[in-house]
Amino acid sequence: MALNNPSRRSLLRAPMIIPASALGLNGQTAPSNRVTLGGLGIGGRGARVLTSFLAQSDVQFLAICDVRNERRETVKSMADQKYGNRDCAMYSDQEELWARKDIDAVLIATGDRWHTLLSILTARAGKDIYCEKPCSMTIAESRALADTMQRLGRVYQAGTQRRNGANFIHAYELARSGKLGKLRTVHAEAGPGNRWPPATTHAWLPGQPEPSKQVTDWDRWLGPAPWRPCHPSYVQGRWRGYFDFHGGGILEWGSHTLDLCQWVAGADATAPVEYEPKGMGADTPYSIRCRYADGVELMLRDSGFLGLGSCHIRYEGESGWVETADGGRIAVSDNLRSEVRDTPKEQAAEATTNHVRDFVDCVKSRRLPRANALAACQTHIACHAAYIAFQLGRTLRFDPATDTFRNDEQANRMRSRTMRDPWSL
Amino acid sequence: MFAQQNPPPQPMTDEKYGTAQVIMALPPAKLVEILKDPGGSPYAKAKACQRLAVTGGPEAVPALAALLADPQLSHYARTGLDQIPGPAADEALRAALRTLQGRLLAGVIHSVARRRDSAAIPALARLQHDTDPAVAKAAYAALAAIRPPL
Numbered sequence: 001m002a003l004n005n006p007s008r009r010s011l012l013r014a015p016m017i018i019p020a021s022a023l024g025l026n027g028q029t030a031p032s033n034r035v036t037l038g039g040l041g042i043g044g045r046g047a048r049v050l051t052s053f054l055a056q057s058d059v060q061f062l063a064i065c066d067v068r069n070e071r072r073e074t075v076k077s078m079a080d081q082k083y084g085n086r087d088c089a090m091y092s093d094q095e096e097l098w099a100r101k102d103i104d105a106v107l108i109a110t111g112d113r114w115h116t117l118l119s120i121l122t123a124r125a126g127k128d129i130y131c132e133k134p135c136s137m138t139i140a141e142s143r144a145l146a147d148t149m150q151r152l153g154r155v156y157q158a159g160t161q162r163r164n165g166a167n168f169i170h171a172y173e174l175a176r177s178g179k180l181g182k183l184r185t186v187h188a189e190a191g192p193g194n195r196w197p198p199a200t201t202h203a204w205l206p207g208q209p210e211p212s213k214q215v216t217d218w219d220r221w222l223g224p225a226p227w228r229p230c231h232p233s234y235v236q237g238r239w240r241g242y243f244d245f246h247g248g249g250i251l252e253w254g255s256h257t258l259d260l261c262q263w264v265a266g267a268d269a270t271a272p273v274e275y276e277p278k279g280m281g282a283d284t285p286y287s288i289r290c291r292y293a294d295g296v297e298l299m300l301r302d303s304g305f306l307g308l309g310s311c312h313i314r315y316e317g318e319s320g321w322v323e324t325a326d327g328g329r330i331a332v333s334d335n336l337r338s339e340v341r342d343t344p345k346e347q348a349a350e351a352t353t354n355h356v357r358d359f360v361d362c363v364k365s366r367r368l369p370r371a372n373a374l375a376a377c378q379t380h381i382a383c384h385a386a387y388i389a390f391q392l393g394r395t396l397r398f399d400p401a402t403d404t405f406r407n408d409e410q411a412n413r414m415r416s417r418t419m420r421d422p423w424s425l
Numbered sequence: 426m427f428a429q430q431n432p433p434p435q436p437m438t439d440e441k442y443g444t445a446q447v448i449m450a451l452p453p454a455k456l457v458e459i460l461k462d463p464g465g466s467p468y469a470k471a472k473a474c475q476r477l478a479v480t481g482g483p484e485a486v487p488a489l490a491a492l493l494a495d496p497q498l499s500h501y502a503r504t505g506l507d508q509i510p511g512p513a514a515d516e517a518l519r520a521a522l523r524t525l526q527g528r529l530l531a532g533v534i535h536s537v538a539r540r541r542d543s544a545a546i547p548a549l550a551r552l553q554h555d556t557d558p559a560v561a562k563a564a565y566a567a568l569a570a571i572r573p574p575l
Contacts, residue, residue: 201436201445201446202449203437203444203446205435205436206434206435206436206437226471226501226504228471231434233433238433414479416507416508417504418478418503418539420532421499421500421503421528421531421532421535422531422559422563424538424566
């Protein structure tokens with residue numbers, strides 16, 4: 001510990017006279033063993049993740065920062081109700097939250113456009129990060145995210161909780177144990193149905209008067225995304241599907257399902273080298289056939305799964321296959337029937353809580369969490385590369401060592417976006 | 426996941442140039458014409474800049490550079506310039522370092538850094554002492570980005 005810059009947790013380990021309850025003697029977790037948490041931009045999904053954090057006896061949520069007043073109040077109410085006090089602080093400027101030396105980690109659950117930038121700035125402020133998915137808007141952001149976490153030694157968990165979901169782990173173990181034989185093809189459901197098409201739109205909605213900054217700070221809501229006239233629809237959650245704010249259905253779902261395929265393919269430090277889009281019509285099923293350097297194929301598609309639930313994955317080997325999805329049901333080839341049983345729904349629903357627990361444990365131990373920054377980076381790079389191939393409508397070849405497409409200048413120009421001033425990575 | 430149950434509001438259509446989809450299907454020369462059109466809407470110009478980021482060449486640089494001082498479109502102009510290879514875009518961004526101020530200047534500094542334009546180092550060395558903290562911070566970061574540690 002640096003004596004001139006002690007951390008909150010190291011200081012709390014030093015000898016001092018403190019009440020028994022603070023030492024963890026009355027069923028409480030001692031402060032030195034507690035992870036203190038702040039929140040940036042917590043809405044619907046973020047509130048579900050926050051509920052899992054609040055359920056951890058060794059986590060204390062101290063402050064919320066949001067550009068929307070009503071959301072600040074909602075989150076404060078959740079925390080204050082949990083702790084029986086009025087202590088949860090509220091901020092509209094993230095700098096104030098980062099300045100809090102007593103906060104160890106930050107839950108980021110803003111819109112996607114902010115995820116990478118806030119994660120990097122939070123890491124620079126010396127805090128660990130749990131960030132909702134999708135974690136980046138571009139290939140360049142994905143790489144910057146992983147590089148920053150590695151350089152600064154921060155613990156980072158992407159909100160891809162299915163890596164800690166019991167049935168997905170079971171399918172992973174079946175494949176990794178060799179019971180499927182040599183892995184040949186992994187399948188990820190991505191961009192399913194009319195609600196989550198792969199494509200995004202460049203359209204704007206007609207402008208409406210901006211609310212007061214106290215209600216919603218539109219400039220901060222936009223953040224690094226391009227300026228456009230204000231419309232309440234975006235702020236109320238309908239920003240998905242707009243290119244400036246969203247990476248499309250492949251990224252929306254692939255950040256979960258392609259991520260599971262990367263994991264099982266042993267590809268957490270690389271990405272497929274080829275992306276071949278098919279079925280580009282608005283009313284026809286699409287698919288993107290991807291290939292890893294070792295020959296394993298990755299199929300991104302929105303149909304043809306067994307209907308086990310949302311977020312299907314399927315792993316096929318030389319001697320068997322397994323398929324699962326949300327809800328816990330697992331289907332396998334006949335030769336593997338004795339190897340599996342469905343995960344009870346209640347257990348399958350605990351993925352987020354398990355994922356949060358994994359993060360908290362890693363904040364304490366400084367180990368890498370299951371959805372660490374490099375794994376998330378590579379998954380997101382693969383999703384972005386697939387979407388670029390989809391947009392261009394042609395097969396792309398990719399070099400994972402340099403994050404560049406081979407002999408395709410247009411594709412390479414689509415690897416990054418310019419952040420709106422004054423923001424930059 | 427995040428349900429979107431009701432049909433979303435109708436998107437804008439530019440009276441002269443049509444929808445975003447139509448504008449973004451135009452060839453680079455037509456997109457440059459939109460940027461030069463004094464009556465062109467911010468919407469049409471923004472979409473033209475975004476498309477030129479993928480398809481534009483040096484011939485688009487003057488029209489993009491002319492928008493760098495426009496508070497609404499400066500970022501869109503940088504979106505185009507950042508991706509256009511070659512010295513013309515570098516020179517246009519470097520020239521803007523001498524004329525812009527405040528937030529727009531900070532943005533251009535970020536673009537110069539992103540393009541690793543070493544010819545901008547003298548200007549950045551001066552701007553790192555700018556009285557505007559955002560400009561000074563951006564210039565300092567740009568110098569570090571252009572001259573990475575050995």
